[in-house]
Amino acid sequence: MNMLEKRWFKSMVAIILFLIIVFLLNTNKFILNPIFVFLKTIFLPFVVAGILFYLCRPLVAWLEKKKTPRWLAILAAYLAIILFIIGFIKLVGPVINDQLKHFVNNLPVMVSTVTDWFMYIQENRSTFPDFVQDALITASEKLETKIAANAGNIANGIANGILSAFGFIGGFINTIFYLVLVPFILFYMLKDSHRFAPSVAALFPKSKNEHVKNIIHEMDKTISTYIQGQMLVSVIVGTLLYIGYLIIDLPYSLVLAIFGMFTNVIPFLGPFIAVIPAFLVALFTDPIMAVYVGIIMLIAQQIEGNIISPHIMGKTLNIHPLTIIVLVLTAGNIMGIIGVIFVIPAYSMAKVLVIYIVKMFRVE
DSSP: OOGGGOHHHHHHHHHHHHHHHHHHHHHOHHHHHHHHHHHHHHHHHHHHHHHHHHHHHHHHHHHHHTTOOHHHHHHHHHHHHHHHHHHHHHHTHHHHHHHHHHHHHHHHHHHHHHHHHHHHHHHTGGGSOHHHHHHHHHHHHHHHHHHHHHTTHHHHHHHHHHHHHHTHHHHHHHHHHHHHHHHHHHHHHHHHGGGHHHHHHTTSOGGGHHHHHHHHHHHHHHHHHHHHHHHHHHHHHHHHHHHHHHHTTOTTHHHHHHHHHHHTTSTTTHHHHHHHHHHHHHHHHOHHHHHHHHHHHHHHHHHIIIIIHHHHTTTSSOOOHHHHHHHHHHHHHHHTHHHHHHHHHHHHHHHHHHHHHHHHHHHO
16 A cells, blocks of 8 residues: 555644644734634633533423424423522522521621731741741732732722723623623524434534544433533532531531532532632631531532542543642643643533544554
């Protein structure tokens, strides 16, 4: 066989061409700027609609099995979302509002407590070991240096704050835009999702159509399991935290539990982020309560890691914990919190694609 016809040679040429294109685009960034602006505009609505799609699809599919027309099943899914939002606001909203008001009212007391701690440390610094005194002096000097260095930026910060206030109108318009666009995108996702795989497969040669459909099916299964499972796991973890916080009578228990529920969607780092505000509130209330908060978080994470996640998520993702850590840290450095949240599902879909292609080549 001629070397030009060998698969490895074609693959190498394709990779080289891809790298050349990336290099040319990187050196001529003005070409990519309009594309990035467009993608940034539609990214959030499509992501929100995509998450709602995977949450609503089981209900739509179940209603269709009951001989319900698709349009009526989609309408029922919309109604379920609206009822959930209204119910959440009616039942949980007042409690959250009261706890937030109480927190704001108690904030001066917390600040005063921190000030008293610093004063106590300052007054009794001579009683501490030498290495502790050196550490306190170093920390104090660094704090003073940073305050002095940033003092000139206070005026700029105030000016920027005033300018950002004028951006409220633009933000309000964007919110209205998203509120209109997300339901619109969601409707067509639910209505035409069954046409996606055949439409993509039609772009490839007929001999590859079934392979393309199978790859899309596996990727869809992976992302569906991840989104539905992660949402359910987060709700359960939030409930466990709320029960634990109620048992130890932690202030602002509902707000802190909801915060823990939302941060749980962040791989690896979520539990550590969730415990910070709860730990601080407990520390201000009663230092021993901070220990209880740590125990509650540890118990909740053990239940989630050993019982809930394996049962709900199964082994669909099958990603080594070390791989998750590397992915999260890398994505966080490159794309920030957005990268941290979406790197695992993106990696999972890429993994499905690579594994299927390798298997396909081996069979051929």
